[in-house]
Amino acid sequence: MTEQKQLRLGAFMRPVSLHTGAWRYPGAYPDANFNFKHIKSFAQKLEAAKFDAFFMADHLAVLNMPVEALKRSHTVTSFEPFTLLSALAAVTEKIGLVATASTTFDQPYHIARRFASLDHISEGRAGWNIVTTSNPDAALNFGLDEHVEHDERYHRAREFYDVVTGLWDSFADDAFIRDVESGIFFDPEKMHVLAHKGESLSVRGPLNIARTPQGWPVIVQAGQSEPGRQLAAETAEVVFAAPRDLEGAKSLYADIKGRMQAIGRNRDHLKILPAAFVIVGDTVEDARAKRAKLDSLVHYDSALASLSISLGHDASGFDPDGPLPEIPETNASKSSREQVIRLAEKENLTVRQLAQRLGGYGGLAFVGTPQTIADEMEQWLFEEGSDGFNVVFPFLPQGLDDVTDRLVPELQRRGLFRRDYEGTTLRDHLGLPRPENRFFAQVAQAAQ
Amino acid sequence: MTEQKQLRLGAFMRPVSLHTGAWRYPGAYPDANFNFKHIKSFAQKLEAAKFDAFFMADHLAVLNMPVEALKRSHTVTSFEPFTLLSALAAVTEKIGLVATASTTFDQPYHIARRFASLDHISEGRAGWNIVTTSNPDAALNFGLDEHVEHDERYHRAREFYDVVTGLWDSFADDAFIRDVESGIFFDPEKMHVLAHKGESLSVRGPLNIARTPQGWPVIVQAGQSEPGRQLAAETAEVVFAAPRDLEGAKSLYADIKGRMQAIGRNRDHLKILPAAFVIVGDTVEDARAKRAKLDSLVHYDSALASLSISLGHDASGFDPDGPLPEIPETNASKSSREQVIRLAEKENLTVRQLAQRLGGYGGLAFVGTPQTIADEMEQWLFEEGSDGFNVVFPFLPQGLDDVTDRLVPELQRRGLFRRDYEGTTLRDHLGLPRPENRFFAQVAQAAQ
Known part of the structure; x- marks a missing residue:
């Protein structure tokens, strides 16, 4: 008897919702963009429903749009992801916390440090949604008159990923001895100086953070475009690209998992979780x-x-x-x-x-009863359209409550979704391995 | 009858202590660099003692030192400040949260956004310790082979400050109408596009964050060197330079407050809080x-x-x-x-x-009984050596407990320190005004 396949569920969040009309829906929280209490309640409800992760979308600019549209939009402002997810880390215990961060407009030392710090603070629940930021308005906020071209962005992103993951491996897992008697705090033989000099980046290292509970925070990508799919197959552990329908999804699924096998990666080490707008009635x-x-x-x-x-x-x-x-x-x-x-x-x-x-x-939407939506999700899972979903809530809090209080129990009844967390880290939830340190042989982890 | 002068007290923190031997002290937490529970308990104790702020020191590199010293040092690694202070914001209610961030190795849009987000999350408790990062090891982690020269760093820092504070003023305080009926989320007439083009920086704006509870997070600087003093007099609201003795302190105090008056700033709008190592016996x-x-x-x-x-x-x-x-x-x-x-x-x-x-x-140290230390602090306050102190704890948690449980009650007994918070924001605690928005006339604040 084989174990039943399980759905993985993330919540793809903007504080008010990704839907542009949501702030006007009866019972909505129009002020949620800057009201931490609301976001905290969402994260705690999602954790009570055993969601794998809380995933914060992001922009690096007030998006350029005609003023008639702009003034009606609740999506142009909101909390910054690192600060928000770190705050949520302190008021949750199990749910994963995925922050969006750009490789085009930030420095790898900062990114490596902030995610490593979040992984320590959350005791192993951090994930990095790597984006290359295609929005030209963002470039103008970072001193660039012209937008960085697509190929150049992807080239830099690949190198950026190598540097960040290299920095995460700056210390062996057992480098910090902290022997009070001898006065030795850590073993310098177990510290690695990256000394990276590449085409786009030059970073010495080491990172000033111990190796984290997850080894590396979980790597998340959209993975829709051609270079995006290849980058995902090489580096990602979660992909949230949203094909329009099951046929498109199966094709994307087969393509990315095929690319993984072609380069020798285990296809189970990447979970494809399309963004899906869910309305329960x-x-x-x-x-x-x-x-x-x-x-x-x-x-x-x-x-x-x-x-x-x-x-x-x-x-x-x-x-x-x-x-x-x-x-x-x-x-x-x-x-x-x-x-x-x-x-x-x-x-x-x-x-x-x-x-x-x-x-x-x-985008992709499931609109129906708990039963019809569970039927669809089950079909996607069993026919290899996806390994689960990143749920987009139509309006908050009610649209979220409908999912956690009505859809999730139906999925649990069918044995498609966990009734409790099996482990403590985001890697545990997603069934992902803890990466080996590329510079030091892995130490047996008592807790693993 | 004039109101009695009051001490302002910050806690100048590293997780294990700034003292390099502290991790070996009996009862210390040698693992505090990456154990959030310890830091959380420190912040909550400081809040219970009504401290003004929790102030996190920082480095952007594993400091370069001989390996014999390096391996004994607990100060080369620790949490990253934005993530740490955001997590603390979620588990405290009143204490201010001051993070160190460099103007030399980061982007003003990121810095403005993260501090604004922290100020929203904490409901008005954020402070920015502006540093220009003199450590040459840091430059190597950010793609620079040579360290940036002192004058160039200060020049950039001044421009960086102008850009960040300009971005904080991107929206009028009353820009966000959120009128569900008409569907108008905000008034575009109350959004300002900075369009900064200067010598070192080019940033379009607007910031994608509403104006924060404090208007601007509190501006903190070291302010010891000649350009540092001038920058502080022009821009800072807290200075933590640590002269060796009261005579030196009085001279620094008079110098900085004099520079403020020379440019027309109110001398009460900057608090001089030297770092002071305190051991209570x-x-x-x-x-x-x-x-x-x-x-x-x-x-x-x-x-x-x-x-x-x-x-x-x-x-x-x-x-x-x-x-x-x-x-x-x-x-x-x-x-x-x-x-x-x-x-x-x-x-x-x-x-x-x-x-x-x-x-x-x-550095500057007060070593004695609650009474002798209170005597010294009182003298510094009344003779204009300082407006209070950023306390450096010799070892944790006991050195902190000694201050909160023994020194603070003595200061309270003398009427030198608050028995409860008077307000809710860091500006309230420090007696600092809320800055006007430079682009929009201030709106009467119900809560001010």
Whole structure:
């Protein structure tokens, strides 16, 4: 008898929600971007529901958008991830804490140090979502007039990863003797000076932090683009790319796991957890009604911009309450345009509803009852569409409560999700091995 | 009747202590560098004693020292300040949280964001200890082969401060309307784009964080050197420079407050809180015995290096158990050498004891009973040697308990220190005004 496959569940968080209309939903916390008490309550509920991780999305700029959209957006400001997740580390005990940090606009010594420190503070619960930051507005906040090109960013990201992980291995696990009698605090033979000099980076080391409980914090990536998939296959331990449907997901899953095998990595050492927007209702109709209500809170001015971008065609002249008209071929990505047209047909959406859907949250979504959503998640798991999900909550706190109080028990009943944490670290939750120190032979860990 | 002057007390912390022998002291926590539970207990004790702030010292490198000293040092590794203080913010309610961050090796957008985020998380308790990082080992960890020169560092620091404080003023205090009915989240007229282009830095802004509870986190500096004093007079709100004695302190105090008046700043808007090593005993003899015991735990190999540097003369040939011999004139700072010679004479120290004193903690110290130390602190306060102190604990936790359980009650009995917090923010504790937003007229604050 083989052990049943288990879903891994992360929470992909913005304080108010990733959905742009969420702050207006009845019962929402519009001030959550800077109200730590709210975020703390979310993290503690997720921990009570045995989620693997709390995952904080991030931007390095107030995003550039037309002022009519900007003034309606709750997503332009929020807590900074290192400070927020460190604060959450002190008020939680088991849940993993994944922070987004950019390789393009920060220094590897700082990044290595902050994640290592968070891993110590949280006793082994830190994860690093490596991003290369494609937003050109961010470059202007870091002294660069032009955005750094895609290839250059990925090249630097790979080197940055090597440096950070090398710094995490600055000390052997047993370097710190702390022998009061002899006065020897640590064994200098067990300290490694990295002395990295590469194309983009020059970093001497060693890191001034002992090796952490997890050895290395867990490495997380989006992994959607071609270089992103390769980087993920080589280095990532969690991937959260969000294909639109199960077919796309299976193809991405097979591709990334295949790339891993091609370079000799164990395919179980990376978990593919797509971002999935989840709305739970008493009935499927009820869930859809919640979504329609939520989408209706996206202002049409903001929504139109999203629709026009997806179509590659100015949609401002369309009748908002009519069906999507025929549009000519454009320069926009053909697949993006066709997807939008299919969505409008399938759900019989007006131009306004279509625009609000895209302007709200346009990605992969599970909308239904605890049973129908569990059916879908089960299918994704068993058909190798994913190893679990990073759940995006439509609105908070109710949308989160619906997941932890209704969906999670259904998943537990089916044996698809844990009833209690099996271990104490994020690696334990995800079933990931503790990395060997590349400079020192591993020491037997009493607690491992 | 005038209100009695009050001491302000910060705790100048390293997890094990700044004293290099402290980890070997009976009852110490040698593992505190990476044991959050210990640090949390220290912060909570300091808060119970109504300390103004918990102040985390920092380094950006494993300090370069001879291996015989290095392997005995507990100060080469520890938590990173942003992560540590954010975690402490979640488990304390009133005490201020001051983190050290370098203007030479970080980006103003990151620094502005992390401190603003910490100020929101802590509801107004953040402070920024601005350092320019003189340690050449740090440069090698940030891609620089040569250390950045002193003048260049200070020039950049001044510009960096302007950018960070400008970013903190990106939004008016009342910019975030969050009007659910109209769907307007914030007023774009109340957002300021900094668009800074200076000699060292180019930063567009705005910061993606709302203006914080304190307006700006409190600005802290060492302020000892000539450019450091001027920078402090222009920008600092707390200075922790540690003169050796009251005469030196009065001169520094008068100098910095005079510089403030010369540029039109209110002299009460900067608190001078020298770092002071405090050892409390049942009698003065008992306190001195504790210090002698602590100093004796500094290994002679480590201690000798400190003595040789202070003398500008290789001390390794001296008889450790004899008195300090006559030494010829050297290249070392004359005042440093003379101070060391005076110290040896005054306390009748052997070469070993002298070396261990300098290798342990060589700065300003108050060693005595609660009464004698309170007498000294009172004198410093009333004679304008300082506005209070940043207390350095000789060993932890006992050295801290001695201060909170014995010295603080004596100060309270004399009316020199608060029995409870008067307000909720670090600015409240220190009696500092909330800065006006330089781009928007201040809004009346209900809570101010």
